[in-house]
Amino acid sequence: MLLGMNRLYSLTYSVITFVVLVMFLSCKNDVEIRTSIENELAKIDSASYVDPQYTIFRIDSLITNTSNINDAEMAMAWFYKGEDYYLNDQFFDAIQVHKKTYDLFNKLGDPYNKGRCLITLSAAHIHLKDYEIAQEYALEALHIAQLIQNHRIEAKAYNQLFHLHFLLKDYKKALTYIHKSDSLFKDSKDTTSIIAIKSNIASAHLQLKSYNKALKNYSEALTLSQHSNDTPTLVRLLNNIGYAYIEAQDYDSAEKFLRGAITVNKNINAINAAPFKGLGNLFLIRNQTDSAKINYQKALKIFDLKKNHKEIIAVSDKLISISIMLGDYHEALEEQMRRDSIQKLVNNIEKDQLLSFANVKYEVKEQESQLIHQREINETNRLLFSSAIISLILLLIALGFFFYNLKLRSAHKASELEQRLLRAQMNPHFIFNTLAAIQNITLEGNSIRSSNHIAKFSKLIRQNFDYVRKEKISLDKEMAMITNYIQTQQLRFNEKFDYQIKVDANIQKSAILVPPMLLQPFVENAIEYGLKHKQGKGVLKVFISKDNKHLIFTVEDNGVGRSIVARQLKVSEGLHATDIFKERLKRRGKGEEKTFKIEDLYSPEGAPMGTRVTFKLQVL
Template identity: 70%
Template sequence: MYHLLNLPRFIVVLVIFVTLNSCQKNTEVRPVFENRLLKIDSISYADPKKAIKGIDSLIAGTEDMNMAENALALFYKGEDYYKNDQYFDAIQVHKRTYELFNQLGDQYNKGRCLITLSAAHIHLKDYEIAQEYVLEALHIAQLIQNTRLEAKANNQLFRLHYILKDYKKALGYIQKSDSLFIGSVDTTSVIAVKGNIATIYVQLKDYNRALKYFSEALALSQNSKDARTVVSLLNNIGYTYIEAGDYESAEKFLRGSVKLNKSINTINASPYKGLGNLYLLLKETDAAKRNYQEALKIYELKENHKEVIEIRDKLISIYIILGDYHKALAEQVARDSIQKMVNIKEKEQLLSFANVKYEVKEQASELIHQKQINRTNRLLFVSAIVSLVLLLIALGFFFYNMRLRSAHKASELEQRLLRAQMNPHFIFNTLAAIQNITLEGNPIKSSNYIAKFSKLIRQNFDYVRKEKIGLNKEMEMIINYIETQKLRFNDKFSYTIDIAPEIDSHKIMVPPMLLQPFVENSIEYGLKHKEGKGNLNVQVSKESRSLKFVIEDDGVGRSVMARQIKISEDLHATDIFKERLKRRGKGEEKSFEIEDLFDSSGVPAGTRVIFKLQVL
């Protein structure tokens, strides 16, 4: 009887014991599981994609995985996404792991998640969000008195302020991190901190201190026999010596980096890039070209598009200097193709991130609607929603088709505009003029015009795809274009740019490349054929709520040129210009007029173009 009465109590105790035991196991990571994770993580730096697949296989193959193990596996997966530059995926995974570690009460790993979230948002240029995450991580670190986590948070704050070019604050944070690592056995982190301090001093142009910290980091990495870190530091020291103007020392360290890379069978493009920069400064163009080409092969292999674009820019300049304009043009085409691909990829990533945010908000909205449905007539509500959705879908298809037609028309207009702006005769004549200056033995003048011409080409390709740019950028491009034309015609004309003082050109936005066709007409069909030196004047003034543009020259005039050659309106992009104004829907095309100018004797004395934009 006694045993029967105590049986329920025994069952209750047993249930409590089993529950507590299962809860305890739910917060513990089994050593076998952790060892398998660490083994997968060991390959993450070399091949993060393979590491992600390994973690997914581990999660799928572990049937009795508890919450702590799931959180840790997801944490490593988020880290691998970050290492593979998949920042949107890293953010989503780490938000989930943050919640899991929060439920487990694991403050340390919460802080680690926050630091990676901050780093990912820095890459996406969401600096305010990045700062919020890292400050929360710093608070957690100080709360649990974890020196390592606090040092990493300070290091992240250094990165943020370094990117924002607030070098004094960045130096303060990294020095704080350095003080927290004093006496630490974590040599890898100490080396990284010292390298970051050196980087700050490079930016502050205090090269002696920069080299001091790089040398300390190098000594530590050599003691730890970390060859990859040694390579990176040798490369950084080489770059610092370039900045300091000690080219002999720079070459020594960069070649040492290349040699060590080969000895450990590692592919690294940075030393070749550094040597390319060095030889370009020394005007050893062939050596610079060889090293840049080596760097380009590696960056293309690693799909580092940002560096590929930078290296191709350098090769374009070298080929122009060498007079190999066909290769320069080929490099420019390849460079622009990669830039276009990068822009598309960035847009797709932004769209993906926006969709994820939308899905999260949509889920929350559905929960609210569900409660409302329970209080009202469900059938009527659902019918109304279905009707609305169908209407929205119909409207969506309608507007989508309209946008497609508009985008197609805009694309055609963009291509026509670019063809009109980048006249092949102008390009090759300018290159020939630059070549003549080079042959005359004036490298400084030649280099200046190469820079202007390269910038002009870049501006044409960049601005043609934009709907609006600042008035200051439009005028900069016009000045660059006129200067390039002056080179072609050996200063046959002078020019003035007159912007009314009450106009803030940095704040006013205008459609890009509106002025260039008319400036080109003034030069090609007016000033070019004038006997003696001519004048070109561009005026921008404020008139009511509009900007008034006037392009005037004192050339031979349209009437004279009409007798010599047939001037096609299409050739000079006038019809493109009018169409662009019409697409703005403000009636600005009505303000466009061309005046023929005559002197007191009735002889043609130039041309004046006038139009207005409603941008104020």
């Protein structure tokens, strides 16, 4: 949908830009900025990178204390205020201010500063992960820049499109955009921008595993940084080169550059966790767990100091793994509890940010409506456009809203199905009973066994939360998750049943992608309604075979079979999961739901002896 909307947006911008140019030609605004105001704004702009929060206060004072401030002066003051909000990581406020500024520059007929506003709006929305709107602003900025032939804004627009596609993991497309930006700066003396572009090119090549190209561009950026005496940038590049060498498996060179970054940081009294994290990764790859642990702990201390919750969680995961590798399960459990508390905090912060952004968007809508109303009253002479152009604009807007609403409905349906799937997979009975079983093991004094089961159970929960948001995962990940789930159920039922998992040898599990968590509902049914009530040892079998075009999944148990009571239980409790399963297959649009089949198994004497579930997935 994102790429499908590009042509619509491009056409819309072309028409709207034509209309705007007609407006500019018919009614030029001669408002100018006074020299005293211009000088004060220049001073504020030069100080913004040092103390952006204080410069916001200076701008507010300027607006309040300046008599008879005109629209051009107000627009520039708001522009610098929006830039300072962005530099201060206040992205919601930056968006609100720059939308006002955009409208004022539009009124003043200033396409250059309109383009600058759009660049910051795009960047702020990228930070908020609102990628579709970010792309819309970047494309509009690109169109304006090409129209007025401003290469600097054009390069910045390409840079925003690079960041957008890089975050979407479309690295080839990202590389195309950053090369366009690089071509616009070939003869430029703006060393800072060239270094940033070289670093971005290197990052894209690194993701594409073109290590030589990545290192070449990092080296060029490093040389420019050394000549410009930009020490913070030099440190960042040393660190990036160290990470690149890790990816290229040249560990000696990686260690050299990472330690170089640490040394430079010490020389300038800077606190930077990235080199320590890189050394932790390096030593972990080398199986030097003690050294890895020391460096991860140094990185964690700095991330704690800077309240970088995302990195705290990432490093904590590494330390948990190291503790388990070293057999220190008590420390692993303590680190897991700490990590989970940080994750809960992050979730709450993200929730508050979403609520805040919703309120900001509502306020912006109200203010936009007021500005539109005011313009209609004061600028009726600008509404003398042909009915054909107006009809075309309205038609394009209607089409835009139609496709946008269509996407929203699809996303809402997918989100609803995701939530239903997660509720069905992680039911409270399973969680509480498993925790009770682990508690019993702990009370028996078997700490190693309890720690192992805690680790498995924690991994199962993380897998459920991670995979439910994905459209497809590899078959080997699906099998690893279902194995973990069955072993957890064995713990819960005190080894009441054995299990067999068999995948045909001609199936490449890592290469085949399937929807996540397909087997778990039927494995759960087999255990809950078949094996749980069986006298003696039960057996659960999971078979996966392959014909020409399909994977064939079979879940079979030798339990008590579907008695009348069991059927009633399945109608009330298991049907929901089955319906979700069929709905997921229907959404694939391959008719796979028609292959789903449940069979009752009987002995030669006619006695119930289990249940078999089969279905097929198309893989070619």
